[in-house]
Amino acid sequence: MALPKPRQYTGSITKKLQLTKTVFQFFIQNQQPNPLLFTPGQYATFIIDPQTRRQYTFCSAPNPSSFELIVDVSPMGVGSRYFLERKEGDRVEFLAPFGNFTLSENPLKKIFIATGTGIAPFRSMLLNGKEISNCSLYWGLRYEDDVYWDQEFQTLAGQYTGFQYFLVLSKPSQNWQGLTGHITEHVLKNPSFIPTHVGTSAGEGENLQNSEFYLCGNNAMITEMKNRLSAKNVRNERIKIDLFY
Ligand SMILES: Cc1cc2nc3c(=O)[nH]c(=O)nc-3n(C[C@H](O)[C@H](O)[C@H](O)COP(=O)(O)OP(=O)(O)OC[C@H]3O[C@@H](n4cnc5c(N)ncnc54)[C@H](O)[C@@H]3O)c2cc1C
Numbered sequence: 001m002a003l004p005k006p007r008q009y010t011g012s013i014t015k016k017l018q019l020t021k022t023v024f025q026f027f028i029q030n031q032q033p034n035p036l037l038f039t040p041g042q043y044a045t046f047i048i049d050p051q052t053r054r055q056y057t058f059c060s061a062p063n064p065s066s067f068e069l070i071v072d073v074s075p076m077g078v079g080s081r082y083f084l085e086r087k088e089g090d091r092v093e094f095l096a097p098f099g100n101f102t103l104s105e106n107p108l109k110k111i112f113i114a115t116g117t118g119i120a121p122f123r124s125m126l127l128n129g130k131e132i133s134n135c136s137l138y139w140g141l142r143y144e145d146d147v148y149w150d151q152e153f154q155t156l157a158g159q160y161t162g163f164q165y166f167l168v169l170s171k172p173s174q175n176w177q178g179l180t181g182h183i184t185e186h187v188l189k190n191p192s193f194i195p196t197h198v199g200t201s202a203g204e205g206e207n208l209q210n211s212e213f214y215l216c217g218n219n220a221m222i223t224e225m226k227n228r229l230s231a232k233n234v235r236n237e238r239i240k241i242d243l244f245y
Contacts, residue, residue, distance in 0.1 A: 004037040004097060006045075011092045014066070019148035022074040023117060024083060025059075028067055028092065035064030038097035040124035041214075041242070044069075046079070047093040054079030055098070057216075057242070059120035061127035072117045075245075101216065101242035103131055108212040108238070110135040113187055113225055116146075118217025118244055123149065126156060126163070133162035136190070140183035140221065142171045184225045188232070216242040 015027035030036045038044075043057040044067075056079075060068035073080035086092065101121055103110065110131045112122040119139055126132055141147055150167055157165040168179040168186050179186055213229055215222045222241055229239055 003039055003042070003100065003102070006095045006098055007032075007034060008093065008095050009034070009036060009044075011067075011094065013086055013088050013090045013092065016086065016088055019070065020146055023070055023072050023146075023148060025148075026069045026071065026083070026086070028069065030065050030067070031091070036067060036096065037064065038062055038067075039102045040128045040130075041102040041121040042097040042099045043121075044094040044096035045098060046082070047095070048078050048082045052078050053095075054082070057099075057117075057120040057124070058097075059123045061124060061129070070117050070120055099242070101214070101240060103214075104212060104240075106212070107134075109210050111187065111211050111213045112137045113140075113183060113213065113215045113217075113221070114138070115140045115183070115217030115221045116244075118221075118242070119149070121216055121242060122214070126153075132156065132160045135162070136164040136166070138166045138168065138183045138187050140168045140170060140217070142169065144169065144172055144176060182221075182224070184221065184228055187225065188228060211238070213239045214242075215239065217244055219243060219245065 010031040011028040012031050013026055014029050017025040019025050038058050040062065043055045045053045045055050048054055056069045056071060058067050059070050071080070071083040073084045103125055112135060114122055122137055137153065147167065153165045157163050166179060166186055168181060168183045169176055170182060172180055213234065215225050222243055226239055226241065
């Protein structure tokens with residue numbers, strides 16, 4: 001399916017929610033008569049000033065008149081400062097939609113793997129509902145204080161038996177009862193990802209038959225996950241990547 005061509009839009013911030021110390025959720029109304037068309041996994045390029053643009057991924061299900069974003073302001077560069085200063089009622093200029101980190105239409109199980117605000121495209125995909133009955137979400141954060149939307153994903157996992165959700169903290173306190181460490185470990189521990197057929201000669205192995213992997217977030221996680229999946233004979237075309245930084 002052809003993705004729509006990018007256009008310029010003006011939006012109005014209707015709500016700004018602080019989710020953690022550094023992550024803000026923005027609710028933005030499209031002020032343009034043109035409907036805002038995007039596919040889950042795509043992003044908008046915000047015009048910060050005439051020389052500066054920054055990308056942010058839609059984290060809500062497609063809707064022609066409004067959308068949501070999450071912005072982690074911890075880098076504190078121009079993009080972070082711009083969104084930190086924005087308040088309800090402010091206007092924003094952006095171009096959209098961009099990107100091809102979108103769901104493939106095939107019967108493969110979708111494995112979503114995110115760090116930090118890399119969760120944005122997956123929330124959009126899940127809320128859109130298309131693959132929710134055949135997917136797993138692994139989300140890596142550092143501390144308990146970094147967690148948001150946990151209840152929302154738990155509720156979805158309770159509603160859809162085909163959707164599994166795993167939150168993994170790399171630096172939790174001693175009180176944390178959930179999963180710890182790196183998400184890469186937990187993805188590979190999942191018994192359903194063991195190759196269904198192992199080749200007969202050394203180094204030859206059948207690829208994982210039933211899964212397609214979507215990785216979004218920081219470079220360290222993406223590189224490690226990709227290398228480890230490749231080492232398990234997952235073919236490159238079964239690994240989709242959206243690198244935030
Ligand atoms: C396709 C795409 C989609 C993106 N979607 C989102 C999104 O939905 N939400 C979001 O918060 N960001 C998203 N980003 C990152 C965003 O575009 C900016 O790079 C980020 O906000 C930093 O911009 P800045 O101007 O504040 O800092 P800059 O001055 O541009 O960067 C400062 C440094 O911070 C690093 N950095 C960037 N992001 C982070 C981070 N989260 N944590 C730690 N270091 C970081 C950069 O690599 C750089 O070294 C996306 C990036 C891309 C390419």
